Amino acid sequence: MSVTTQWIEIDSADGKFGAYLAIPHTQKGPGIVLIQEIFGVNEHIRSVAEQYAADGYLVVVPDLFWRSGARIELTYDEAGWKRAVELMNATDITKAQDDIKLAIAALKDQPGLDGGVASIGYCFGGLLSYLTAANGLVDVAITYYGGGIQDQLDRADEITVPLLMHFGEEDSHIPLEAVEKIAERFENNDFVEIVIYPQAEHGFNCSHRDSYNQRAAAEAHGNTLIFLGQEL
Template sequence: MSVTTQWIEIDSADGKFGAYLAIPHTRKGPGIVLIQEIFGVNEHIRSVAEQYAADGYLVIAPDLFWRSGPRIELGYDEAGWKRAVELMNATDVGKAQTDIKLTLNALKAQPGLVGGIAAIGFCFGGMLAYNTAANGLVDVAIAYYGGGIQNQLQRADEIKVPMLMHFGEQDSHIPMDAVKKIAERFENNDGVDIQVYPGAEHGFNCSHRSSYNQRASVEAHGNSLIFLSQNL
């Protein structure tokens, strides 16, 4: 049996929202809550969920833009970027964190969950993964080019779980000065690992984007799997 996928519904105080669930062929394993970019739970995010499910994890990706419209999927062209920024700006981060907590509860209710749960987020989702870790909701966190983490370093001491951060050396949205600021703040925390990928731009993990960097993507995924295996 291969990876199986489905959309499920999760109840919240504001109504129901969808989440994309990917189950490994073994039907059991540790869990991952996968947190979207600003482009929604689109084809790329779903493929990442399926990739980690193939690696043996139960993966769930909540639709965090559902209050603006269910299952919004955007591409990476100019129109997609414009709408994505609008949706991000319209998103109440506090409510998004509540949705993530509800998603974690839904993942914990899966009969095949064995072991701990990690939060893995991309871009906007990377910042949310950082906050999810600071909120003490997961056992491990991984942030890919987490935008805005450098502006939330007042929460650094709240990161009590292992965390891996991936950054591209040529990221036009997250300058190396910001990465340096993050690294300096966590230099005394042995549980936090920061990896910088030479020549990689923002979004280097996404093969649907012009900024895709195959080598950085493969290395980051490998580093993530090793990190998960060591800490989850």
């Protein structure tokens, strides 16, 4: 049996919202809450969820833009970028964290969950993965080019679980000065590991974007699987 996928519904104080669920062929494994970019739970993010399911994890991807519209999917062209920024700016970060907490609870209700739960977030989701770790909701956290983490370092002392952060050396959205600021703040925190990928732009993991960097994406995925294997 291959990876199986479905949309599930999760109850919240504001109503029901959807989450994409991917289950490995073994029907069991540790859990991952996968946190979207600003482009919604689109084809790329669903494919990432399916990849981690193929790697043996139960994966849930909450639809964080549902208050603006259910299952919004955007592409990476100019119009997609414009709408994505509008949606991100309209998103209440506190409510998004509440949704992630509910998605983790839904994941823990899955009969096949066998082990801990990690968060993995991309771009906007990278920041949310960092905050999910600070909120004590997961056993391990991973961020890919998490924008704005440098502005949330007041939460740094609350990071008490293993945290792996991936950044691109040539990220036009997250300058190296920001990464250095993050690294300096976590210098004495043995839980935190930061990897910078040479010649990699923002979004280097996304094969649907012009900034896709195959080598950096492959290395980051390998580093992520090793980290999860060691820490989860």
